[in-house]
Amino acid sequence: MNKLGTTAGLEHYQMLVDGVWRDSSEKATFDSINPATSQPWARVPVASEQDIGDAVQAARRAFETGPWAASSPLQRATLLRKLGDLISDNAGELARIQVLENGRLIREVSGRARALANHAYFFAGVAESPTGETLASSVPNMQVFTVREPIGVVAAITPWNSPLTLLLWKLCPALAAGNTVVVKPSEITPVSTLVLAGLFSEAGFPDGVVNVVTGAGSVGATLAAHPGVDKIAFTGSTAVGKKIARTAADRLARVSLELGGKSPNIVFPDADLTSAVNGVVGGIFTATGQTCMAGSRVLVHTDIYDEFCDALIARTERVKIGDPMDPDTEMGTMACRAQYDRVLHYIEVAKEDGARLATGGDRPEAPEFVGGLYIRPTVFTDVDNHMRIAREEVFGPVAVAIRFSDEDDAVAIANDTRFGLAAGVWTNDLAKAHRMVRRLRAGTVWVNNYRRTNHVAPFGGFKESGIGRENGFHAIEEYTEVKTVWIDTGNQITDPFSRP
DSSP: OEEEEEETEEEEEOEETTTTEEOOOTOOOOEEEETTTTTEEEEEEEHHHHHHHHHHHHHHHHHSSSSGOOOOOOHEEEEEEHHHEEHHHHHEHHHHHHHHHOOHHHHHHHHHHHHHHHHHHHHHHTTTTTOOOOOOOSTTTTTEEEEEEEOSEEEEEOOOHHHHHHHHHHHHHHTTTTEEEEOOOOOTHHHHHHHHHHHHHHHTTOTTTTTEESSHHHHHHHHHOOOOEEEEEEEHHHHHHHHHHHHHHTTTTTEEEEEOOEEEEETTTTEEEEEEEEHHHHHHHHGGSTTTTTOOOOEETTTTTTHHHHHHHHHHTOOOOTTSSSSSSBOOSSSHHHHHHHHHHHHHHHHHHOEEEOOOOSSSOSGGTTTOOOOEEEEEEEETTTTTHHHOOOOEEEEEEEESSSSSOOOOHHOOOOOOEEEEEEOOOHHHHHHHHHHHHOOOOSSSSSSSOOOTTTBBBBGGEEEEESTTTHHHHHEEEEEEEEEESSSOOOOOTTOO
């Protein structure tokens, strides 16, 4: 068991390398901070360069010579199904730890923790599904087909906002395809990943198939640069994603990147306005706005702009902020001090640029919020799409309302961004909905809903929102190489240099 016990009020954890729980080779540690209290609650190792190298080597051995190298699709599927069962059995603990790490609501994380099992079950089925093709070649007497083979050692570098969901988006397809993995979780949320890693061991995955090293960004950079890593799967900011892409390019390592967004949520006059208000509130204020797909730009038709903004502000002011462990709380904390300061900075920038602060914009002052990283849900109106608050990813509970005049204007504003992760359209006009879906440059478009995902549906972005897709059958393509096979079925091989 990776949990060593509790001393001085701190729970102590170890890393997983080659099936063994271990401390840092340099004995360095760091604390995980509960954002609801700003107090440390767990202590975790800081991986050294030696630890990272050992983890990559363990993954390499497991991929090339261990039992995993000879594993059949059925064996991998069986282990993934066992993992799914264990996740279901331990969903309560997985939820509790995530709340302690990043302040997400227990009411939200509990359901998500239970749903994690479905990722394992789905990709168990994918592991046994056909992935090759038989090709109709025009070359006589040749049988041509393709097979998909695992890439090798995958570095999975994951963020703090949905640590286990976004980890399984990578782990399940990678393992289904036969790869091995070294995971580096965010230093904000390392413990939930370590606890989940224990379930992989309990499920019976061979040593070295799943390894976890912990620490700050330098640990992830060292892992990404390791020559023994064949593929880097990263979720996080666009700025860091670009650095990883440059690192991967030096040795042409494969890479998939799920990055930032500045997603438009577009409301037309013919929409059900009550549903649209609720969808907009859910799209930006759930998860305290700390989600890449947050609908942070609310585009509202000028004919209903004032009416809609009044309703949005009124609903926003009813959002119940509180203890993330309280099932009645509707919005929790920022995940860490740095993100808390970043959001408050962007609020000041928006005011300086001329946006009108309609509600929120500061921390709640009641005694129960002292010490916690709380920010009231915030709405800015009279926002121009060229303002920084409309162009840069805030990653917090800040919605900006922007007017548009017609369909063309909405499309122009929505697409006027370097991002392209998601978008929402609210209209009861079916033809308009289809036109908008085709014209919006985003990897996911919701119509009359927002922020829904599922393990069967591919997810990823256009433009600077990323490369590749996670979830669904498409995810297997990110963790496999295509091999083409030619079999001669009866051609006579003549001397290629003989004269006719």
